[in-house]
Amino acid sequence: MLNLFQSFFGGEKSRSHYPESLIEAAIERAVDGTDARLRHLPGYRNSLRKPVIHAVDHVVALIDALPAPLAAGREDFSTDPRLAALFVSAAQMQEVFGRDRALNAYMKQASVAAERVTALLMAERVEKNVLGVDQVGGQLRRDVAQVTVSFRKHQLMEAAEDEAESRRLLKRRAFDHLLALALARIVEMRGERADLVRQRDVLRHKLATLARNGWGFDAADAEDEAEAADPASLQSDLADVEQQLQELGADSGVLGTHLECVADLLSQAEQQLKIENVCMRLDSMNIQRDAQDAAAHDIVLPELHNARGQRSVLLLVSIIPGDLPQQENLLATAHRYL
Template identity: 55%
Template sequence: MKLFQSIFGGGEKIGAYPESLIKMATERAVDGTDSRLRLLPGYAKRLRKPVIRAIDHVVALVEGIPAPVAATRNSYSAEPRLAALFSSAPEMLNIFSRDPKLAAFLSGLGGGAVPRVTALLLAERMEKRTLGMDLVGDQVRHDVQQTVVNFNEHRIVDPNTSEADMRRQLMRRAFDHLLSLALSRIAEARVERADLTRQRDLLRRKLTTLERGGWGFDAQEGEHPDPATLMTELDAITAQLGSIGSDAGVLRAHLDIVAEFLGEADGQLLTDEITLYLDPMNIQRDARDPSARRIVLQELRNAQGRTAVMLPIAIAPTELPPREDFVTAAQRYLY
């Protein structure tokens, strides 16, 4: 299950990495894209500089994430970012309680109570133009154009009992996201030969399997299988790729893609700071409007144009309502 474990030990400093980390990152780059790259002589040398640049980038990216904010019932009203992301404190806590990653983490503690869980909250930001009611001068008008900012698809990644462990996992996630982008490019290559078409389809299956396992920052769809099941699928895909054989020219092209994506990591995955001025209804206002709250958020963006607002949070598990199972919820609506 090494593809679902972190290679980072914590405390990494830019430009001062142990050789063991560089080697593990290189092998992870191969395992996470096309393991047949090991058939090429000198693959590790070709990837060394790109791997180091990628490590530099993910370490800097994670170091740039601010300290977690308390996401509790009492802190909600005092923290404008939470008030923008959630309509109320109860809604926030309900969303947390339904999150599968957080639930799996808490259940893995063996029922032991922990006072605080640190995690990264991700959400999709949507802006909608609409006509609404507003005060214009001294008159109330009902046809005023407004922009409403909504946040949805809330999800929690890398929950941990310590902030240091969360950041270590985030470095792994950011590095893996770069690999998933490279694998996506490899799988998109146009091919004509039947054996290469089969190879492309297998690489696409590998990408889908890794995404189901929570690689990267994108929202997961469908079920959330355990790592052991996913590794069985990945091993089967690797075996099928090996049975197809290897074309040195194709593998060299794959190696170049991996080296390119890692070497240009700062352009593949980056963060932007966004500033919004929102009233209590999440309607955009002028900065001078007395009803406007100044909201400063970080938004994660990749080279494919996907974005997600991110906010590190500290959750008090004792505040979370019981997680309702689907059977109980269905019975409530049916009877």
């Protein structure tokens, strides 16, 4: 079985001119990321080759189109309205970065302390219709209809000292997310074989396991963080799932449908995963204003959408780890009180 945690998308020269080794690795990753029994089908590589190249083209273009990293140090907060929109204050921004699990994991394994780290900041955008106080016709009035914008579930992804490396990791994540969408579609498919219910449950287990390891752009739940931090355990779980799938046998009819499903979804990668700019004009309270309001700022944020209705704004940021608040060692603190 191909190691699903291995790194790829490395060293491509230009879109549609990838080294053969990358194409082959991406095909095998597509099989392992969905149903490894597809290898029982003759010609599975030929069936997946063009869809995989199409999907790789799409995710490479998607990530390459992201703007250059935004400096997100303590002193940068007041200089860019995007940061002021995403966070309540510079202190809150630093606190969010300081306790981020992905950033802390990267800093622990980094051999040399980096002066700056590039990562993808993601957050969920929430708009609410409220009644507030506002100036109308030169008079202060209550119960004025307003639209407020807030952001929650902030998290960092694919931290790296080098921007190019962070983008490469994001391309891999985007490709993996397409595979997770394909697997989700397979899970939802119905059939008449007596063991299809068991197949569905086993594949659903695999999908949940991959999701815990970050095969997508979803915000991690706090209670899942400990599980997600153990790749060895996840790899063991996946090996068990693959063994169960092999025991179910290789029904060519069912597998042919699965192969068609994967190829079809990858061929429609641009409908499955896309980025659209969200344009807003916000004041200091994150209330939407019209173009005539001189106190408001125009904010443009890329927003990632997938075919299952999930969406998150995203922004490449450049963080200064030395500026971040030190996180308390809870275990050490507990020992002090024992």
